[in-house]
Amino acid sequence: MILLVSLEPWWQKFKLMAKLKTLEDYRDEIKHCVKCGGCRAHCPAFGAERHEGRVARGKIALADALLDGEVDLEEQFLVDMSQCLLCGSCYSQCPNKVQTEEIVAATRREIARRKGLSSFGFGVATVLKHPKLMNLLAKSGGKLSRLLFKKIPESSGLHLRFPAPFISADRTLPPVTAKPLRERFPEVIPGKEGAPTVLFFTGCGINYMYPESGEALIKALKFLGVTILIPQEQACCGLPAVSAGATDTVERLASINLEMFSKHRYDTIVTACASCHSGLRQIYPGMIGGEGEYQKKIKDIFVYLVEQGLPEKLAQLPKAEKRIKVTYHDPCHLRNHGITKEPRAILKALPQVDFVELPGAGSCCGLGGTYSVYHYDTSKKIGAKKAALIEETGATLVATDCPGCIMQLQDSINHSGGNQRALHILDLLAEALP
Amino acid sequence: MLDKTIINGLEQIVGKEHVLTDKASLICYSYDATQRKFLPAAVVHPGTTQEISRIMALATRHHIPIYPRGAGSGFSGGSLPTQSDGIVLGLTRLNRILEIDEENLVATVEPGVVTEDFQKAVEKVGLFYPPDPASLKMSTLGGNVAECAGGPRCVKYGVTKDYIIGLEIVTPTGDIITTGGPTMKGVVGYDLTKLICGSEGTLAVITKIIIKLLPLPEAKKTMLVLFDSIDGAAQAVSNIIRGKIIPATLEFMDGRTIDCVREATNLQVPQAARALLIIEVDGDREFLDKQAQKIAAIIKPLGVVETRIAETPEESEALWQIRRSVSASLRRVNPDKFNEDICVPRSKVPEMIRKIDKISDKYGIPIVNFGHAGDGNIHVNIMIDSKIPGEQEKADGAIADVFAGALELGGTMSGEHGVGIMKAPFVGMELGTAAIDYMKTIKKALDPNNILNPGKIFPSDV
Numbered sequence: 001m002i003l004l005v006s007l008e009p010w011w012q013k014f015k016l017m018a019k020l021k022t023l024e025d026y027r028d029e030i031k032h033c034v035k036c037g038g039c040r041a042h043c044p045a046f047g048a049e050r051h052e053g054r055v056a057r058g059k060i061a062l063a064d065a066l067l068d069g070e071v072d073l074e075e076q077f078l079v080d081m082s083q084c085l086l087c088g089s090c091y092s093q094c095p096n097k098v099q100t101e102e103i104v105a106a107t108r109r110e111i112a113r114r115k116g117l118s119s120f121g122f123g124v125a126t127v128l129k130h131p132k133l134m135n136l137l138a139k140s141g142g143k144l145s146r147l148l149f150k151k152i153p154e155s156s157g158l159h160l161r162f163p164a165p166f167i168s169a170d171r172t173l174p175p176v177t178a179k180p181l182r183e184r185f186p187e188v189i190p191g192k193e194g195a196p197t198v199l200f201f202t203g204c205g206i207n208y209m210y211p212e213s214g215e216a217l218i219k220a221l222k223f224l225g226v227t228i229l230i231p232q233e234q235a236c237c238g239l240p241a242v243s244a245g246a247t248d249t250v251e252r253l254a255s256i257n258l259e260m261f262s263k264h265r266y267d268t269i270v271t272a273c274a275s276c277h278s279g280l281r282q283i284y285p286g287m288i289g290g291e292g293e294y295q296k297k298i299k300d301i302f303v304y305l306v307e308q309g310l311p312e313k314l315a316q317l318p319k320a321e322k323r324i325k326v327t328y329h330d331p332c333h334l335r336n337h338g339i340t341k342e343p344r345a346i347l348k349a350l351p352q353v354d355f356v357e358l359p360g361a362g363s364c365c366g367l368g369g370t371y372s373v374y375h376y377d378t379s380k381k382i383g384a385k386k387a388a389l390i391e392e393t394g395a396t397l398v399a400t401d402c403p404g405c406i407m408q409l410q411d412s413i414n415h416s417g418g419n420q421r422a423l424h425i426l427d428l429l430a431e432a433l434p
Numbered sequence: 435m436l437d438k439t440i441i442n443g444l445e446q447i448v449g450k451e452h453v454l455t456d457k458a459s460l461i462c463y464s465y466d467a468t469q470r471k472f473l474p475a476a477v478v479h480p481g482t483t484q485e486i487s488r489i490m491a492l493a494t495r496h497h498i499p500i501y502p503r504g505a506g507s508g509f510s511g512g513s514l515p516t517q518s519d520g521i522v523l524g525l526t527r528l529n530r531i532l533e534i535d536e537e538n539l540v541a542t543v544e545p546g547v548v549t550e551d552f553q554k555a556v557e558k559v560g561l562f563y564p565p566d567p568a569s570l571k572m573s574t575l576g577g578n579v580a581e582c583a584g585g586p587r588c589v590k591y592g593v594t595k596d597y598i599i600g601l602e603i604v605t606p607t608g609d610i611i612t613t614g615g616p617t618m619k620g621v622v623g624y625d626l627t628k629l630i631c632g633s634e635g636t637l638a639v640i641t642k643i644i645i646k647l648l649p650l651p652e653a654k655k656t657m658l659v660l661f662d663s664i665d666g667a668a669q670a671v672s673n674i675i676r677g678k679i680i681p682a683t684l685e686f687m688d689g690r691t692i693d694c695v696r697e698a699t700n701l702q703v704p705q706a707a708r709a710l711l712i713i714e715v716d717g718d719r720e721f722l723d724k725q726a727q728k729i730a731a732i733i734k735p736l737g738v739v740e741t742r743i744a745e746t747p748e749e750s751e752a753l754w755q756i757r758r759s760v761s762a763s764l765r766r767v768n769p770d771k772f773n774e775d776i777c778v779p780r781s782k783v784p785e786m787i788r789k790i791d792k793i794s795d796k797y798g799i800p801i802v803n804f805g806h807a808g809d810g811n812i813h814v815n816i817m818i819d820s821k822i823p824g825e826q827e828k829a830d831g832a833i834a835d836v837f838a839g840a841l842e843l844g845g846t847m848s849g850e851h852g853v854g855i856m857k858a859p860f861v862g863m864e865l866g867t868a869a870i871d872y873m874k875t876i877k878k879a880l881d882p883n884n885i886l887n888p889g890k891i892f893p894s895d896v
């Protein structure tokens with residue numbers, strides 16, 4: 001906590017460019033839930049703990065009751081609201097397309113507004129909104145987990161009573177890099193004469209935990225000959241803060257990024273993290289003042305690579321004699337945007353890969369932003385189902401397109417005693433590229 | 435509010451963690467798919483038949499209403515705890531498939547098993563449980579039995595009760611009894627199994643279900659046919675069946691429904707299409723093509739605008755997707771929907787649709803129809819905006835007229851969703867006084883204190 005006090009609050013002076021909606025703004029959306037219960041079939045949290053408070057329909061009923069003053073912020077209400085992975089599985093299958101993720105996030109903000117940020121939410125908020133601090137944490141070489149999820153005494157005066165076991169000792173976490181990705185490259189890597197410019201929105205996962213995947217992405221972009229722009233001022237997309245109900249943090253992070261997007265010149269923005277993609281494409285435009293030209297330019301890296309004809313180029317490479325069996329997990333935050341074909345197209349085209357489809361590829365891995373921190377046990381149950389499905393495929397590797405999923409998949413596999421490795425498709429792509 | 439001693443008693447029976455009395459939890463078990471809301475006094479999730487038996491005994495002793503609940507996907511309010519001192523009896527912890535007997539084609543399950551989970555489990559071993567309510571991904575088998583659920587496949591395969599050959603139940607006073615059994619025949623005593631099927635949780639709590647299975651058909655073939663009138667579509671249904679073909683499903687959508695789906699999903703359907711049938715045949719692979727051709731020939735003279743036959747599972751899926759997008763697309767018509775499920779003799783479907791169109795004109799509110807043409811089961815969706823003064827009254831009037839119209843044609847006001855609280859006020863229109871008294875006598879004899887799901891089915895108190 002000492003660290004936090006000494007922060008220079010430069011970002012506090014930052015002009016807010018976008019504001020989040022309040023729960024009140026979702027009153028009409030809430031009424032669109034017709035209580036059919038269809039979400040019971042798709043909610044990973046409900047699948048693990050069959051209580052109606054876990055499922056979208058229940059949460060919407062609770063949000064409605066809160067708006068009507070029928071229920072207080074009692075303990076069970078907080079537990080139920082914390083039991084959502086914001087994975088959007090319910091939304092993607094909802095016949096009425098009710099935005100449960102947004103309603104839950106808005107309810108968490110309402111909780112924070114009334115009761116103060118939860119201890120956990122506060123911790124994440126404080127760390128994420130300050131890239132310099134994150135660099136510092138990373139460089140100190142310690143485990144990100146210990147610092148980022150620093151134990152805060154339960155007796156702390158903070159009112160929210162989400163049961164927060166924080167990071168469990170038996171959890172597998174990737175080591176934090178000594179040198180974040182964005183420090184490894186200049187801001188601009190010029191491409192061929194007249195080539196388009198691609199802005200790489202790295203996200204925190206790739207910058208701090210999986211920089212090799214970021215290097216792989218840069219290698220792929222270099223292969224295409226485009227100019228690469230990696231603005232140093234970019235901040236966290238804000239998704240974890242949304243999950244924690246940290247209104248102020250989300251608004252400030254969004255503002256930093258929105259300003260960055262408006263300042264630079266580029267043709268495309270690429271992400272290699274499903275959560276960042278969703279953060280930029282779903283949260284920002286949902287904010288008051290968050291829309292803009294930049295929206296049309298955001299692309300998941302594999303959507304971009306497929307558009308650029310990479311699968312055809314890869315297909316020309318000679319097939320490796322010894323190939324590895326690889327399966328693919330659909331991150332919720334890409335699946336919800338209908339991005340399922342492109343990552344597979346790249347994987348299938350790789351010369352060293354034998355692709356096998358994963359049964360239930362689109363079911364949530366169980367990480368869910370801050371979810372797995374609050375609810376590690378439930379998260380593990382969800383992850384165990386996934387690990388069993390991965391085992392079923394006989395694959396050696398499970399590839400995906402989201403650092404969060406990679407972390408969770410590896411943890412789930414380790415817990416279930418499997419020996420598969422989880423990795424980013426980009427890592428495999430980099431191996432194949434000349 | 436419930437007396438503390440009763441809460442303690444419940445906690446002793448099922449364990450503290452399975453008794454919920456906090457406000458948030460009560461809210462979460464206060465509704466079902468009717469969107470009506472009644473807060474219970476407590477929610478209890480028992481784990482065994484014995485526990486349920488003890489809960490019923492306790493409730494009988496203290497005259498506390500008990501409301502069995504599966505997934506809460508009911509469309510008639512059957513699971514709603516309408517009295518504020520009532521207890522919701524959640525049955526989802528009883529969710530084991532106890533046995534799939536491949537030798538006798540019989541399975542035994544607990545009531546909380548989700549319909550689709552069960553279907554998948556039996557299909558894995560080449561067996562088939564046909565009842566397929568559209569809610570099968572969430573509804574429980576207990577709820578299906580209690581409502582005698584139907585679905586698209588019923589035209590060929592029948593409804594839930596046709597597959598239930600035995601039950602274990604807990605009576606309102608707490609006795610545990612079994613009805614029927616795993617044999618294909620059995621005529622000793624009254625057929626209590628059939629009495630409990632469709633009894634909407636008012637006569638007993640179902641704790642085990644013995645289910646008859648079929649061999650899984652090898653393949654299926656789906657076709658979508660567009661007609662220039664509802665009469666053509668209805669005639670097609672009759673002609674197909676008269677041609678000695680019973681398709682596995684015969685779903686229809688009227689012109690208004692097609693318009694809604696077209697607007698909502700960019701469905702490519704010509705304006706000339708005023709009705710649509712989705713026809714699926716199943717059975718041995720080589721015989722399906724022939725059947726599809728035969729159907730196409732039978733319906734050809736009936737004003738067919740277009741026929742699409744799915745050649746692959748993906749194409750078949752795309753055709754079904756049209757049917758599935760109906761519910762969501764209706765929201766575009768008006769925000770509030772009253773969903774009735776009348777059933778008329780198959781041949782009377784066009785007449786019924788015409789009656790409904792007249793009712794729609796009379797009240798000046800849109801009514802959209804789709805459903806299971808094969809068994810005359812029409813989902814009548816009365817669309818209003820209840821915020822507009824007077825609309826609710828119009829809907830009430832239209833509902834009564836629709837029921838009256840169905841009865842005139844020899845039909846019923848509910849084919850599958852049950853009475854619950856939503857249709858209770860209208861039951862007298864269909865069942866004469868003597869029939870209602872006969873049923874009430876049964877209810878009174880089995881549940882003397884009227885504690886098991888009181889306030890359901892009957893227009894006035896038992």
Ligand SMILES: Cc1cc2nc3c(=O)[nH]c(=O)nc-3n(C[C@H](O)[C@H](O)[C@H](O)COP(=O)(O)OP(=O)(O)OC[C@H]3O[C@@H](n4cnc5c(N)ncnc54)[C@H](O)[C@@H]3O)c2cc1C
Pocket residue numbers: 035036037466467501502503504505506507508509511512513525545566567568569572573574575576577578579580581582583584585586634635636638639640641850851887
């Ligand atoms: C989108 C949607 C589509 C639907 N489509 C269909 C359809 O095609 N066909 C159809 O028939 N229905 C349909 N329904 C209605 C509903 O799903 C069925 O009635 C289903 O059988 C209810 O199951 P449930 O587990 O949700 O039961 P609930 O709604 O929880 O309860 C229904 C009734 O069963 C009683 N009950 C539940 N479990 C038990 C038990 N173990 N012992 C005794 N009583 C019990 C309850 O008291 C209540 O009266 C649909 C509903 C929705 C929301």
